[in-house]
Amino acid sequence: MSAEQRMMELGMALPAPASPAGRYVSATQAGNLLFTSGRAPRAMDGGPAKGKLGREYTTAEGYALARSACIDLLALLRHELGTLNRIARFVEVHGAIASTPEFEAHAEVLDGASDLLFEVFGPAGMHVRSVIGVTSLRQGVPLTVRATVELKPD
Amino acid sequence: MSAEQRMMELGMALPAPASPAGRYVSATQAGNLLFTSGRAPRAMDGGPAKGKLGREYTTAEGYALARSACIDLLALLRHELGTLNRIARFVEVHGAIASTPEFEAHAEVLDGASDLLFEVFGPAGMHVRSVIGVTSLRQGVPLTVRATVELKPD
Amino acid sequence: MSAEQRMMELGMALPAPASPAGRYVSATQAGNLLFTSGRAPRAMDGGPAKGKLGREYTTAEGYALARSACIDLLALLRHELGTLNRIARFVEVHGAIASTPEFEAHAEVLDGASDLLFEVFGPAGMHVRSVIGVTSLRQGVPLTVRATVELKPD
Numbered sequence: 001m002s003a004e005q006r007m008m009e010l011g012m013a014l015p016a017p018a019s020p021a022g023r024y025v026s027a028t029q030a031g032n033l034l035f036t037s038g039r040a041p042r043a044m045d046g047g048p049a050k051g052k053l054g055r056e057y058t059t060a061e062g063y064a065l066a067r068s069a070c071i072d073l074l075a076l077l078r079h080e081l082g083t084l085n086r087i088a089r090f091v092e093v094h095g096a097i098a099s100t101p102e103f104e105a106h107a108e109v110l111d112g113a114s115d116l117l118f119e120v121f122g123p124a125g126m127h128v129r130s131v132i133g134v135t136s137l138r139q140g141v142p143l144t145v146r147a148t149v150e151l152k153p154d
Numbered sequence: 155m156s157a158e159q160r161m162m163e164l165g166m167a168l169p170a171p172a173s174p175a176g177r178y179v180s181a182t183q184a185g186n187l188l189f190t191s192g193r194a195p196r197a198m199d200g201g202p203a204k205g206k207l208g209r210e211y212t213t214a215e216g217y218a219l220a221r222s223a224c225i226d227l228l229a230l231l232r233h234e235l236g237t238l239n240r241i242a243r244f245v246e247v248h249g250a251i252a253s254t255p256e257f258e259a260h261a262e263v264l265d266g267a268s269d270l271l272f273e274v275f276g277p278a279g280m281h282v283r284s285v286i287g288v289t290s291l292r293q294g295v296p297l298t299v300r301a302t303v304e305l306k307p308d
Numbered sequence: 309m310s311a312e313q314r315m316m317e318l319g320m321a322l323p324a325p326a327s328p329a330g331r332y333v334s335a336t337q338a339g340n341l342l343f344t345s346g347r348a349p350r351a352m353d354g355g356p357a358k359g360k361l362g363r364e365y366t367t368a369e370g371y372a373l374a375r376s377a378c379i380d381l382l383a384l385l386r387h388e389l390g391t392l393n394r395i396a397r398f399v400e401v402h403g404a405i406a407s408t409p410e411f412e413a414h415a416e417v418l419d420g421a422s423d424l425l426f427e428v429f430g431p432a433g434m435h436v437r438s439v440i441g442v443t444s445l446r447q448g449v450p451l452t453v454r455a456t457v458e459l460k461p462d
Binding site for chain 2: 020021022023024025026027028030031035036037038052094096098132134135136137138139140144146
Binding site for chain 3: 031032033089090091092093099100101102103104105106107108110111114115118126127128129130131132133134135148150
């Protein structure tokens with residue numbers, strides 16, 4: 001089953017991707033690799049989420065935030081490529097989580113993004129990953145997720 | 155107009171790039187991609203800058219610091235390549251900003267690097283970007299910027 | 309002398325690499341580039357290390373921890389590739405160090421990884437590097453190291 005078919009089966013609609021917050025673009029391509037900028041989650045009311053893990057957000061809420069940021073990542077990829085079916089596989093996913101010094105559940109939070117990629121892409125969604133706890137992020141967003149994907153040959 | 159011509163028109167001279175601070179190199183190449191190490195800004199007196207955004211430095215000062223780090227990035231690229239004209243395009247730019255937990259203007263700071271790349275390279279300077287607020291950086295520098303660029307075929 | 313011969317000469321045995329801590333894989337390949345997930349050090353008793361640089365760990369201890377994380381990186385690479393001799397060169401190494409806001413010896417700590425790569429691979433172990441001081445890392449580990457390596461043609 002293709003990624004787009006899995007999206008339909010999951011009943012998952014993609015919103016318009018967020019626009020760049022500065023003098024940069026959301027995606028670049030070099031050879032058959034596509035690189036993305038960092039994607040932030042949306043709050044339940046549709047606006048930008050704001051706060052830190054371990055203070056404003058629990059780990060379970062962080063999982064949902066990482067999934068939300070990953071939905072914006074998929075929205076961006078479909079916008080850039082026309083269809084998610086052009087993706088051969090995910091290569092790298094990097095997460096940055098605004099968190100307190102005591103926070104330790106970074107992996108559990110980022111699983112919200114990784115699990116979604118597996119649901120939609122299956123084994124082709126499996127990626128290497130890094131996740132760090134950062135002091136602060138732009139506009140106070142609680143986390144960002146970025147990815148490198150390999151495209152199918154034209 | 156070529157990148158080197160734009161540099162001349164901007165009246166921009168490049169200093170010698172900073173040397174590695176440990177057992178590593180400043181640039182590596184794989185295929186037609188060139189990767190750089192993190193570049194730090196210089197203080198007004200020419201020495202290394204030191205301090206955190208949101209405490210020792212304002213956002214406007216941070217913008218100037220990001221521009222300064224990007225000048226060191228360009229100095230490194232010219233040193234490695236002989237001429238900036240060998241660059242086909244910028245692919246990725248990653249910024250790390252030493253900042254207080256309350257700092258939120260990461261994007262406005264990193265624009266100091268992104269704007270410079272656009273001034274010199276035009277659309278070929280447009281890149282994907284990530285920017286994070288970190289606890290601390292080597293030797294207390296306020297920010298670092300690193301990049302991946304695609305080279306023109308030989 | 310090959311990397312595997314140098315390992316023998318150094319009397320260095322590699323343990324089994326650590327398993328992924330979430331829904332991801334430890335290595336992915338795109339073209340002749342191999343990407344790894346972040347690798348953590350082990351404590352002296354063989355379990356995971358825990359704490360921050362500038363508080364629980366000194367810079368000298370951090371150097372040993374970075375070397376330990378790099379040993380897990382080499383273990384992973386041999387596990388994935390069958391032999392370290394398939395590595396043409398190291399391209400990128402990225403370090404994240406859980407540290408206090410006052411910590412400044414990031415470069416000295418990450419040299420623990422870079423020095424090991426030079427011991428085993430010689431000039432082919434030279435890489436570009438970034439290192440940041442982060443608020444916290446998964447499960448409280450003091451640092452992580454990840455790499456991109458270029459493989460020899462088949």
